[in-house]
Amino acid sequence: MHRHGYKGRKFGREKDQRNALIKSLADSLILNESIETTVSKAKEVLPYVEKLITKAKKNSLHSRRQIISSLMTLEAAHKLVDEIAPKLSARNSGHLRIEKTDQRRGDNAQLAKVSFVDDLSVKAKPEKAVKKADNTKKVSK
Secondary structure, X not given: OOOOOOOOOOOOOOHHHHHHHHHHHHHHHHXXXXXXXXXXXXXXXHHHHHHHHXXXXXXXXXXXXXXHHXXXXXXXXXXXXXXXXXXXXXXXXXXXXXXXXXXXXXXXXXXXXXXXXXXXXXXXXXXXXXXXXXOXXXXXX
């Protein structure tokens, strides 16, 4: 059987359950700033959250509403836009990393830790106040 046109992983779930799983993982990642899950789930949630971070950096009402609809809780959406996105403004992409950990005891599944590359515990640097140049010209008579 060919793999053409098959995008994403199924996880043995229906589409709505799969979407709820990804939303829930993204929500937990934003609230806790790191999660441990299986490698395949980590690989699915990584681009999902990266796109949300890119939207959060725009900090507009429309992007905030899109983020709210993409996450499970309002708390996570507001934390992403108000706290996390300003701290990640130095980077264009690659905000998250996946580190393989050990195997799960029950089914020997490979686990992975998904976390932010930058340290989010430090406060965001305040932007320097830019002095406006005085462009008004004095007219001499």
